[in-house]
Amino acid sequence: xxxxxxxxxxxxxxxxxxxxxxxxxxxxxxxxxxxxxxxxxxxxxxxxxxxxxxxxxxxxxxxxxxxxxxxxxxxxxxxxxxxxxxxxxxxxxxxxxxxxxxxxxxxxxxxxxxxxxxxxxxxxxxxxxxxxxxxxxxxxxxxxxxxxxxxxxxxxxxxxxxxxxxxxxxxxxxxxxxxxxxxxxxxxxxxxxxxxxxxxxxxxxxxxxxxxxxxxxxxxxxxxxxxxxxxxxxxxxxxxxxxxxxxxxxxxxxxxxxxxxxxxxxxxxxxxxxxxxxxxxxxxxxxxxxxxxxxxxxxxxxxxxxxxxxxxxxxxxxxxxxxxxxxxxxxxxxxxxxxxxxxxxxxxxxxxxxxxxxxxxxxxxxxxxxxxxxxxxxxxxxxxxxxxxxxxxxxxxxxxxxxxxxxxxxxxxxxxxxxxxxxxxxxxxxxxxxxxxxxxxxxxxxxxxxxxxxxxxxxxxxxxxxxxxxxxxxxxxxxxxxxxxxxxxxxxxxxxxxxxxxxxxxxxxxxxxxxxxxxxxxxxxxxxxxxxxxxxxxxxxxxxxxxxxxxxxxxxxxxxxxxxxxxxxxxxxxxxxxxxxxxxxxxxxxxxxxxxxxxxxxxxxxxxxxxxxxxxxxxxxxxxxxxxxxxxxxxxxxxxxxxxxxxxxxxxxxxxxxxxxxxxxxx
Amino acid sequence: xxxxxxxxxxxxxxxxxxxxxxxxxxxxxxxxxxxxxxxxxxxxxxxxxxxxxxxxxxxxxxxxxxxxxxxxxxxxxxxxxxxxxxxxxxxxxxxxxxxxxxxxxxxxxxxxxxxxxxxxxxxxxxxxxxxxxxxxxxxxxxxxxxxxxxxxxxxxxxxxxxxxxxxxxxxxxxxxxxxxxxxxxxxxxxxxxxxxxxxxxxxxxxxxxxxxxxxxxxxxxxxxxxxxxxxxxxxxxxxxxxxxxxxxxxxxxxxxxxxxxxxxxxxxxxxxxxxxxxxxxxxxxxxxxxxxxx
Numbered sequence: 001x002x003x004x005x006x007x008x009x010x011x012x013x014x015x016x017x018x019x020x021x022x023x024x025x026x027x028x029x030x031x032x033x034x035x036x037x038x039x040x041x042x043x044x045x046x047x048x049x050x051x052x053x054x055x056x057x058x059x060x061x062x063x064x065x066x067x068x069x070x071x072x073x074x075x076x077x078x079x080x081x082x083x084x085x086x087x088x089x090x091x092x093x094x095x096x097x098x099x100x101x102x103x104x105x106x107x108x109x110x111x112x113x114x115x116x117x118x119x120x121x122x123x124x125x126x127x128x129x130x131x132x133x134x135x136x137x138x139x140x141x142x143x144x145x146x147x148x149x150x151x152x153x154x155x156x157x158x159x160x161x162x163x164x165x166x167x168x169x170x171x172x173x174x175x176x177x178x179x180x181x182x183x184x185x186x187x188x189x190x191x192x193x194x195x196x197x198x199x200x201x202x203x204x205x206x207x208x209x210x211x212x213x214x215x216x217x218x219x220x221x222x223x224x225x226x227x228x229x230x231x232x233x234x235x236x237x238x239x240x241x242x243x244x245x246x247x248x249x250x251x252x253x254x255x256x257x258x259x260x261x262x263x264x265x266x267x268x269x270x271x272x273x274x275x276x277x278x279x280x281x282x283x284x285x286x287x288x289x290x291x292x293x294x295x296x297x298x299x300x301x302x303x304x305x306x307x308x309x310x311x312x313x314x315x316x317x318x319x320x321x322x323x324x325x326x327x328x329x330x331x332x333x334x335x336x337x338x339x340x341x342x343x344x345x346x347x348x349x350x351x352x353x354x355x356x357x358x359x360x361x362x363x364x365x366x367x368x369x370x371x372x373x374x375x376x377x378x379x380x381x382x383x384x385x386x387x388x389x390x391x392x393x394x395x396x397x398x399x400x401x402x403x404x405x406x407x408x409x410x411x412x413x414x415x416x417x418x419x420x421x422x423x424x425x426x427x428x429x430x431x432x433x434x435x436x437x438x439x440x441x442x443x444x445x446x447x448x449x450x451x452x453x454x455x456x457x458x459x460x461x462x463x464x465x466x467x468x469x470x471x472x473x474x475x476x477x478x479x480x481x482x483x484x485x486x487x488x489x490x491x492x493x494x495x496x497x498x499x500x501x502x503x504x505x506x507x508x509x510x511x512x513x514x515x516x517x518x519x520x521x522x523x524x525x526x527x528x529x530x531x532x533x534x535x536x537x538x539x540x541x542x543x544x545x546x547x548x549x550x551x552x553x554x555x556x557x558x559x560x561x562x563x564x565x566x567x568x569x570x571x572x573x574x575x576x577x578x579x580x581x582x583x584x585x586x587x588x589x590x591x592x593x594x595x596x597x598x599x600x601x602x603x604x605x606x607x608x609x610x611x612x613x614x615x616x617x618x619x620x621x622x623x624x625x626x627x628x629x630x631x632x633x634x635x636x637x638x639x640x641x642x643x644x645x646x647x648x649x650x651x652x653x654x655x656x657x658x659x660x661x662x663x664x665x666x667x
Numbered sequence: 668x669x670x671x672x673x674x675x676x677x678x679x680x681x682x683x684x685x686x687x688x689x690x691x692x693x694x695x696x697x698x699x700x701x702x703x704x705x706x707x708x709x710x711x712x713x714x715x716x717x718x719x720x721x722x723x724x725x726x727x728x729x730x731x732x733x734x735x736x737x738x739x740x741x742x743x744x745x746x747x748x749x750x751x752x753x754x755x756x757x758x759x760x761x762x763x764x765x766x767x768x769x770x771x772x773x774x775x776x777x778x779x780x781x782x783x784x785x786x787x788x789x790x791x792x793x794x795x796x797x798x799x800x801x802x803x804x805x806x807x808x809x810x811x812x813x814x815x816x817x818x819x820x821x822x823x824x825x826x827x828x829x830x831x832x833x834x835x836x837x838x839x840x841x842x843x844x845x846x847x848x849x850x851x852x853x854x855x856x857x858x859x860x861x862x863x864x865x866x867x868x869x870x871x872x873x874x875x876x877x878x879x880x881x882x883x884x885x886x887x888x889x890x891x892x893x894x895x896x897x898x899x900x901x902x903x904x905x906x907x908x909x910x911x912x913x914x915x916x917x918x919x920x921x922x923x924x925x926x927x928x929x930x931x932x933x934x935x936x937x938x939x940x941x942x943x944x945x946x947x948x949x950x951x952x953x954x955x956x957x958x959x960x961x
Contacts, residue, residue: 370731372733372735383735392772392775392776392779393773393776402769405812406825409816410823412820422955424820425813425955428809429810429812432808432809432810432812432813433808433809436805436808436809439775439779439804440801443779443782443797451735451787451789452731452788452789453789524826525766525768525769530752533749537682537749538745541741550726550886551724551725551726551885551886553726554729555727555728555729556729557731557789557790557882558790558792558882559791564791566789568790569789569794570786570798574794574798575786576798578798579798579801582805
């Protein structure tokens, strides 16, 4: 496929810019970003072209020795996501990279290109070795990017945490491939898909694959690296990590579920479903608590990947019932939401980057406020992104969530009995909680940053930055709105993809989802009709309310007769206080209040108030685990004396044991 | 095309009727409350007079606010009207647009924009109202969806019309009575009625919804009031269509519900803010039972 190969050459060219001389680093940067944009356009165009064909046979890209790259219905979706993400963040990076001038800019830009390239190779690889290689390149390159600002306090610890976690994931995926490939002649995906596994091994393969991919997707409790690593990276890289890289986990998991593992067991679906629901809830809850702007977004990624995997889990559960065609709906919801989330999250990380640069590197939303007056265009684009992530209708964030709810509803009637009803109820409650908490988190995010009065004088120095950053945000906010209003083609495309990917199942026709108003019996979501109504009502009411002698006077804010100061505004921490208290049993916040100086009982007291919200999973799961590991290592060190004779003895004992084992089981 | 034209006509008629009737329903609630308190009370048309008065008054706006503050009431009102377009009012039996999830999410637009505007004036009252509103909504939303599940699982559809048709054949079963109790509790919370919120006190600190809109005045406040009244009528309407366990004409059901709200409001106190979660949990458990019992 020529277009795709052209894209590869663009990426390679972009990576080579690192060798340009240092005094030309700006040119190297522009060249690398330009090459990324061009390459991503090629990838996007060729994947979309393929998606628009009937996708009945995979399209080979190139074959080098044992490695082969090919495009099929399942990976084309993810190539489109990567391509789009690469284009948007590439344009944004043109302007954003300038802030890294003199700070290893050439390295940043060429690694950025390499990162996009690796995420094109991951879905394209058609054998286990190629997949793992690309996966590992993706992990290492993203580690280097997270570590780019290693001089900053705490960054390298975060980067190494990410490196360790992601390698645990890679190890699990490797095990999964080895187990799946144990019965097949080679590790080509086509031979792995033959399905020669039996009961127990399939369970092991599933568990290993799920652990590996859930770690990458940031599902609870494997998410701990995500809210640390994503904020530490430069913003256009965080945008790619959250918007695109997380979806690679969905791609890999889908490969295993749809082709390698054979028929789905009930408990697999249950595990995916429950962990995904918990992730969605926990992500939204922690997003409402965080005060670091990029951390809020990172937790929101945990939430949204949770929603995506709820779709997958529902689909898997439905596959175990006898209404298998309904399972498609869950998978369709998953890809639609993954795609939409990718654009929204890219947008918001980009605007977080703009705000950070405008506020001279400040990430704490407690120090912002009233920024909308100083960065009006960024404020508008962020508002659109925030509306999308709060899953409001007519934005793209709502479509996936609506489809997920629809598929959950099918769970009730798929199988008689209370079990499935309770599962659906569990899903509805958790997703409802998630939706409300996410809405709160993003009201808080936008309101504290852009509305009200400036909380520090950093805000007053903020201003709009380069045009390319605004263009990138403009494109993605345009996409958020258009894909929300014209969502029907995307959903239809997703249905087509799933029909082609799961050929064994009866095809899902559009009538089951009902995006078209022909079927009166089922609820539909017709955003176009709503949008038309919105415009009509808007025009009429705007005329009535605002045009006809609306008297507006300006005056000071009502503050019970006193003059209000900007310190009297609600802070971000105060704003989320009721929720923190209501979910205190889960969050376990640690409050410390002490009087520094108590000269008088009521006035002139200086109070020190400290609130910390430690991540429960780190404290209660990972620290004991780490403690136990270190202890086990210390115990095992006893056999390491350093004496060569003892080691020869170990080898001998081991050999004798192996011989006995061999004689007993294979003799 | 004629079919579409007819539908659009009914839709617009529905919007106009709902908007015009909303202050009247609020008036019925107020009048019943006055009766419960042995007062004569204001006329049931008082809502219209208040709106007309506010409409003419000038709007005072803080210097710190952005455009969000100005357009928020407008967007709130439109989102409520869009939600109203999804309802079924008896004019036509199949409203093809009416999906319950879309309905709930349209209400969320109003909540989103109003809580945003509460942060815009840069005062502690607004933020207080907004943060409480979001806290209440985090408790109401899951239970609301549970209610949706209990109403949607039997017919297997989320269309309001489809659910209503199915419900008409299941009046007065165990699950419908449980669902009715639970949804009534939800209705009180969602409409800002007494056990959860009290709009009639004279202290901003004790209110939620009014505290959020403290900075509004004049015509913008009139729009917010009207939108809130239409919203509560919409929820009453959903209650009457999908959870009212006796077969009566829709209009009578709405009047009974409006009066019942007044009775419950008169007999109860506003509960502490952090007790609301147990209140909502009770409703959730009732709905869970309703789901299992079906």
